[in-house]
Amino acid sequence: MRAVALATALSVALAGCGRASRGPEGGEGASGTDSARQRPVVVLQGVDATTLDPAGHAETPAYNILNNIYDTLIYRNQDMKLEPGLATEWRTLNDTTWELKLREGVRFHNGDPFNAYDVKATIERIIDPEEASPRRNNLSAVQEVRVIDDYTVHIITSVPYPILPNRLANEHVISAEYLAEYGKEHLANNPMGTGPYRFVRWVKQEEVVLEANPDYWRGAPQIQQVIFRPVPEAATRISQIQTGQADIAVNIPANQVEALRNDSRVRIVEVPSVRVIYVAVQTRRGGILANPTFRRALAHAIDGEALIENVLMGNGYLMATALTPQHFGFNPDLQPYRYDPDLARQLLAEAGYQGEEIQFDTPSGRYAMDKEMAEAIAGQLAQVGVNVRIQVNEWGNHVDLMTSREQKGIYILGWGNATWDADGTLSPLLFGDGAFSSYESPEVDELILRARSTMDPAERERLYHEALRMIHEDAAHLIDWRQKDVYATSTRIHWLPRSDEEINLFSATWAG
Template sequence: MKRLLAIGLALAMVAGIVPAVFAAGEEKVLTIGVDQEAIGLDPHIVTSFSSHRRVDLLYNKLVRHDENLKIVPDLAESWEIPDNQTYIFNLRKGVKFHDGTELTAQDVEFSLNRILDPKTASPGRSYISSIKSIEVLGPYKVKVTLSAPLASFLEGLASNNCAIVSKAAVEKYGNLQKVAVGTGAFMLKEWIPDNSMTLVKNPNYFEKGLPYLDKIIFRVIPEQASLLAGIKAGTLDMAQINDASTILLAKRDSNIVVMQKPGINVRTFGFNTTRKPFDDARVRQALSLAIDRNEIVTVAEFGMAQPTGPIPAGATQWALPLSKLPYYTPDYAKAKALLAEAGFPNGFTFKIVTANSFEGGLSVAQVIQNQLKKIGVNAELEVVEWGIYIDRWVKRDFDSMVELRGGSGEPDRFLYRTIHSTGGVNNFLFKDADVDRLLDKGRVLTTYAERKPVYDELQVVLAEKAPIIFLYCPFETHVLSKQVKGFKQVGYGSLYYLIQTQK
């Protein structure tokens, strides 16, 4: 009888139908379903959300965001700002990397220099490019001097792309895409590509008593309906579900917890501005005039998103109302006139690179495709596999692309890297003297009263130049079993608070 039971359990596990709580035995294991694989784990290099969500748990920064997006201590237990170009960070003592070595000021110095090195090609370089010098004042004290004031400096340091890595690990492995030697609450135990990733509790984590969980298992399940089915069956404890119709089904089930929060990530539709006809601002303006954000939110997101301009709509102290942005209200007659003026009276054909996942934005691209038909423009969808999508993104190999960009309530942190001519993720290859001037001016001013007019003007200029059509900010949604307690959402999707989660 015992043998039959063992065989039955083995078959059930292969079929994926054993509840996570049963399969975990005595360990406190949380199984989370995600719809796409991580594309590397090196915090200084990664760009995809799927990678960042793993990095959230494997590494730490000098400072981090709490659930209200406030800057709070992380590896730096405190800091001093004697003047607006000098920051002195006091590090926690006794923090250990996953290989058992102690984190010191030398690792901080090494990490910041690695991010700043153009050869690293780190998106984080744009956040901290104003660093003039880094001085180790002691084993646990680092002084950073800026070449000019940078209002968003601490915000930039709170990015995963500015995580602190082990100097010894980088010297040993070259890069950290397939390994993880961080200080985070969890350590990488196993990675089966396109299947699962297992993280285990870091017994030396610097926050005593944390994490509560012994193990976190990421399971890659591309279909959103299957993610919900996993929650219902108990094979998953948690899932990041983005498909609006699937979320609505989850909300109707009283046995499931749906956590939702207005987000600050931004859905965009952008162009390679070096390719014809997108090197002509009139063409980009025409396409902007054909876009109906409200229809996209209704059709692609079932209303679970907020239309936005260049600054995430949730950053209400900075974001202009869409009514004040040129080319952001649909006007098909004006769009056709601009196309004719640019030499395309009968429209033209181009391609939109997209992927069949939420981040890849296929459903959004389909709505845009239909909207552009109203002005005689034929958009062909290039639906590619996720790894190819990222490769095309990195190589700037596209006419246009639908993306989900990591947003921020701090305009410099979001827009400088995205659209400055030297920006680390300016995949649009856009160069404009007016935009650069405003971005350079906005980042060195230190008071809201000084900065607000600059970013107001910048939003109008970006709407006029239209290298990117900013669409909306999707809500952050997590679907959980009722057994999961203590998880908190962060507006840009971070899973950091899994370290305080219990099951």
């Protein structure tokens, strides 16, 4: 029997998670007026969730809402270290069997006790091909979940799967009985978990309202009511913070940051993000975009440093791939494509480009300056003679376009890989069957599969380095940049941003 991971005590670890002190009943550890504390804390995201089904999405806006309603088996703290959640211990019994011991005494919001059957239902639903979950690739190595007793499960994998704990840290646990009684359509609109907040209502494209769970197993939240609202326009998000209508706003434009730092009504908080934004190419439909020489021409036509400096106002980091240096498997030998418009024109001629129109899909308001970056990139491509047409999409339609593989040109998307392992990026984005992949290479697929099932860290790293080298050489992405997450908050709360972009209000407190 070989132990691979054994969790430490949750009570000790929570002390380092950036939480303020609390009163004996989840009361306030900081002062504030009664009237201010009676108002809900309002969070402004750029877009609404597409669903509130934990297995039905692969997006941060939905995850942020659900993270306040549900718990995960394993928790990642403010420093991105793994800690016990609904699982108190985890270890390997052999190369393909993980044992998890579960937390006793936890109840769902409807009063039902949490147990091993909920874990089984959660995982087996995600991996069921008929469910077509966009999260399926996260747990694709899992074959079966065996219930040993009410608080012990064995997870059986088809191959050795060293990153399973990392994966479980991102999967919200549902109630098996609730799903069986009401069905997945009801679940998608009326989530019910074990987390710090209970679901109240969702008015689509307007707001999701949550209320504190006074019986939460970690203690009652200090903030009693939370509202998530989608506000695509950055100026509107900023205005609502300044006028006291909101408390947390995402994606503050770089050109507004300095002015807001001098506004006594606003706090600016920022952190280097786990998220990498990229421009990907639809290579699966044939035509000029399937030609790697043409893709390399586009990559050399983009001046990434100028984009970071002039569009993002320095609030970003140009990357060679969609992995940050903090991710396991990052290849430090790769560099972003050099800006060289003359070489770009030469490669366009070699590729036989005849002026075909290239559609460029982008969201607006989902990522910081996303539409503006698309417009600037299109301008740079036009300078070397590439005919680009910008298509701005509503976020839900943009996601559907990617997952349905109906996208026909190039597109902006972002990926926040909170597993901190290369597999969490390569499998969904650059593996042939990945939910968001527009690239396919049998050689790269083989490297990803081998790395996923290799227990030796050095060999896994070598395989990832080689896969990234091939992807980079193929110009599957034209440009990658790491986002700096900049938030504006009101002065009545204390809340710390996280590199994985999670917005969890259990850690928020009233400000003094």
